[in-house]
Amino acid sequence: MKVSPATAQTARIAAAIDKLASFTEADRPYTRLVFSPEFDAARHWLADAFAAAGLVCHIDSGGNLIGTRTANLKKANGDKADGTKVLIGSHIDTVPAGGRFDGIAGVIAALEVVHYLNENQIELPFDLEIVDYLGEELNVWGTSCLGSRHMAGLLTPEILGRVDADGRQLGNEITRIGGTNLGCDKVRSDADQILACLELHIEQAKILETQGHDIGIVTAIPGIYRYGISVKGQAGHSGTTPMADRQDALVAAADIIQAINRLASDIARDENQHFVATIGKIDVFPNGAAIVPGQVEMTLDMRSASAHAKSAFLAAFETICRDCVTRRNCAVDVAPLAAADIAPMDSDLMQNLSDSAAINGLSAIKLASGAGHDTAHLSRFAPAAIIFIPCRDGLSHCPEEFASNEAIAKGAWVLTSCVLALAGKPFQAVAKQ
Ligand SMILES: [Zn+2]
Structure with a gap:
């Protein structure tokens, strides 16, 4: 044949x-x-x-x-x-x-x-x-x-x-x-x-x-951008630190994670461009069951096919961090780790x-x-x-x-x-x- x-x-x-x-x-x-x-x-x-x-x-x-x-x-x-x-x-x-x-x-x-x-x-x-x-x-x-x-x-x-x-x-x-x-x-x-x-x-x-x-x-x-996010609060006894007095770094970090997820979803939809943002790595200190978390180090991985979407995200991200400082009484520092345009x-x-x-x-x-x-x-x-x-x-x-x-x-x-x-x-x- x-x-x-x-x-x-x-x-x-x-x-x-x-x-x-x-x-x-x-x-x-x-x-x-x-x-x-x-x-x-x-x-x-x-x-x-x-x-x-x-x-x-x-x-x-x-x-x-x-x-x-x-x-x-x-x-x-x-x-x-x-x-x-x-x-x-x-x-x-x-x-x-x-x-x-x-x-x-x-x-x-x-x-x-x-x-x-x-x-x-x-x-x-x-x-x-x-x-x-x-x-x-x-x-x-x-x-x-x-x-x-x-x-x-x-x-x-x-x-x-x-x-x-x-x-x-x-x-x-x-x-x-x-x-x-x-x-x-x-x-x-x-x-x-x-x-x-x-x-x-x-x-x-x-x-x-x-x-x-x-x-x-x-x-x-897409451009790939990674940032280190450092959240510093105050560690304390989980039994004796009143809720109103806490500077819980993990709660602050959780606020940031949630807000980033909402923001990235909104941008991906509004810009109609490939845009994703992920926090996939997180370390909590001192990481004890009976201790209010005093510090969190996490990594943001953001990928964008649009320069406009990237700058829109970064502007709103800054506001998210500032709000968190006020609301949770924690310090938030963001440092760029890697970037490929x-x-x-x-x-x-x-x-x-x-x-x-x-x-x-x-x-x-x-x-x-x-x-x-x-x-x-x-x-x-x-x-x-x-x-x-x-x-x-x-x-x-x-x-x-x-x-x-x-x-x-x-x-x-x-x-x-x-x-x-x-x-x-x-x-x-x-x-x-
Ligand atoms: Zn391949």
Whole structure:
């Protein structure tokens, strides 16, 4: 029986997903932490898969695995300057007990673009780099997106010098897998020759599935801001301190938590933008059953796809803290801990991706990302855009995470049409029936 191209493509995708899923801690599927033996083995397999697709592989100074399909200007009849390039990639590391598709789907879809070009003997006027960005997930060194941060010059010597509980220094781990750490605090030197950075990722939410769309064109990756909130009252005997005289830091903190939750809900609704705020970490002192709490330290994690929503929140947050000082007779201090600004996606690329979905007969909507991605860092130095594909029940970072082979194939068509358009080729559908 003749195998139809569609079957061949989805079968190839399925085989790659299954193969990568096999590189896991045996008793904790699917766990492939960056720099683990499972990660190293998966990287070797991926480098072989890149090479089999005709890509020339290398590991850059930041430990990213890059497979290059070199430009052929003569055959491509392109008019773009030599040395230009387009990057497509995602990541193959996972969180502990994570899924089989987060990041992985994006790397496999990027490889599908190469297979299409090879099968149709299409030459491009720019280098196409397929990238497995190093260590996207938050790791024991407290930093996510190692590879894309490195390309953006944001992997500082301080971060590289961090040592984990087993004595492993981050910089040494990058060297061990083939990086050099050179230029870690400088933007990739050929940044001005990069025409586009593209990524496909599972949505990790259920808007696409619920609304029945094939593709999400991401408008922005939210800014992530963390603040330490310190509430100081007065510890005292729980039996003898009258209610009216208390300076209970935990009661004050509870007021703040409730108010933040209400405020964030209002802003998310009123601004119609992705906006979330969470207090997920709290320490109470002295933390005794018979003691009025004297001090609370907690962390606010706020994520916003809109600068306006962020400033509206911060203004109201200040009022919440001031009110709490008056009402609960406690001191409240807020200190910024970390910030990564909102990363708007490139509007020309978004249009290109939207047209690419349409020409392939796919339905697409624009949406904001809830999570952080490598593309946020890439967008700091080059035009960048990311598309989402549906994942079942919106589940992610768990073994139940699932995206169909067909959904990944459709996403790959969109990336391929986008690359062909960037190459100045006649804009075309690549959907395989
Ligand atoms: Zn991911």
